[in-house]
Amino acid sequence: MAYPQQPQPRYGHCDSYFVESHDDGVYAARAEARERVRAIARMQQRAIAEDLSRQTADEYQEDIMDHMEYMESQTIPDVNSIDIQTEIQWFMRPYLLDFLVEAHAAFQLLPETLFLAVNLLDRYCSRRVVYKRHYQLVGCAALLIAAKYGDKKDRVPTVRELKSMCCSLYDDEMFTQMEWHVLQTLNWIVGHPTVDAFLQIALSEGRYDAEVEHMSLYIAEIALFHKEFVSTRPSVIARSSLALARCILSRNQTTVSEWAGSYDPQTVVSLSNHLYQPSQVLSRKYASMHLSNVSTTVDDFLQHQAQIARRATAPPTPPTTVALEDSKPTMDGYGPQTPQKTHYGAAVMQHGCLTPPITPENEQFGHGNGSMVKSQAVPPAYPTTPTPDHPSNLHHTQYYHNSYLQPQPQY
Structure with missing residues (x-):
């Protein structure tokens, strides 16, 4: 009996059900081409969206600015109300701000x-x-709310991280309760x-x-x-800090629009007076390369200005042949010169300079009966922040890390 022959397999013998295809390279090239087309399409859509957003922003820019100026007037803190606090004082604030600056930098949050x-x-x-013991807790709750409001979701600090930065001084539930109470x-x-929002608007016009941006933020x-x-409008601080930053960096003061080019001269002077002793934490933060080393630039600028001021106020050497009665005090610099008193006799000449009469230290002669009276101390140009007589009684160790108890500059 003859049996029928089995049909031969079409593709030959195979020991496995999985056969390697010789067309994988073609399919991979086609997939890569499709992905490239999709990426180009996404970039084009993003460019179109940015263009439309820019056109819409330009159209509603005036309304946006009006709303921002209204909101800044509604959300400005009251200094007089903070003054009447029973436990927290103004000298505590720089310590808390140092903590917030370091936490803000550690979590890489946005400037605003x-x-x-x-x-x-x-x-x-x-x-x-x-209360004093809750001051840092309020600061942590404020930072947590601000991060949730406008920062990236993956960078918002957790309660556990904030608790660790506070050395486990507060429980997890205390952070949640304080956050709710602040809201x-x-x-x-x-x-x-914020200041950063107004600053970005001013910078976008040039x-x-x-x-310049990093200097203004600093x-x-x-x-x-x-x-x-504290009670100064953010728009005023933004434009004044931008004007001062351009002055320090020798940039031109752009006047693209009337709003961006206007600034308060008094605020600029006040800001410049506080550049000499910044916070050490803030100075280290802005000494990094990705922030353009602006704190070092400010230090060099202040040293250069001090040298110019010393040269400008140095008294000139008058000729030795000038008679005493013909010589008059001059004002070549900004500092006042020592007045020459006429009731004295001949002055002594030393090294070619007129030696003024010796005036007792911290005293001046009266104009009435010739008696000596104590001179009054000249008040400072700006009020200074009060400092405690005995910092050891403040119990900062209850709510600050030991690193914040190092000597800090007075503000």
């Missing part, structure tokens, strides 16, 4: 988050009595046009300069540490 957190802190202290106190009005963050700028 720091300004918003400080604003929430000051607004809460304007409405509620804050309730502020009637859930978190939105506040050619972008990273060094000056604006210095202003956070001082009482006199």
Whole structure:
């Protein structure tokens, strides 16, 4: 009996059900081409969206500015209310701000988050009595709210991280309760046009300069540490810090628009007076390369200005042949010269310079009966932040890390 022959396999014998195809390279090339086309399409869509957003922003720019200026007037803290706090004092504020600056840098948050957190802190202290032991807790809650409001979601600090930075001084539930209490106190009005928001608007009207932006932010963050700028409008601080930054960096003061080119001269002078002793934490932060080393640039600028001032105020050497009665005090520099008293006799000549009569230290001669009276101390140009007589009684160790107890500059 003959059996039928089995049909031969079409593709030959195979020991496995998985056969390697020789067309994988073609399919991979086609997939890569499709992905490239999709990426180009996404870039084009993003460019179109940015263009439409820019056109819409230009159309509504005036309305946006009006709303921002209205909101900044509604969300400014009250300095007088903070003054009547029973436990927290102004000299404690720089220590807390140092902590917030370091936490802000550690979590790599946006610049506007720091300004918003400080604003929430000051607004809460304007409405509620804050105890010393809870001051840092309020600052952490303000930073947490500000990060949730406008920062990237993956960079928002967790309660566990904040608790670790506070050396486990507060429980997890205390952070949640304080966060809720701050929001309730502020009637859930978190939105506040920060200095960074106004600064970005002013910078967008000219050619972008990273060094000018970093310098302006450095000056604006210095202003956070001082009482006199707490109630100053963010728009005024933004434009004044931008003008001062351009002056330090020898940039031209652009006047593209009337709003961006206008600034308060008095605020510029006040900001410049506080550049000499910035916070050490803030100075280290802006000494990095990605922030253009602006703190080092400011130090070099101040040293150069001090040298110019010393040369300008140095008294000139008058000729030795000039008679005493013909010589008059001059004002070549900004500093006042020592007046020559006419009731003295011949003055002594030393090294070609007129030697003024010796005036007792810290005293001056009266004009009435010739008696000597104590001179009054000249008041400072700006009010200084009060400092404690005995810092050891402040118990900062209850709510600050040991590194913040190092000697800090007075603000």
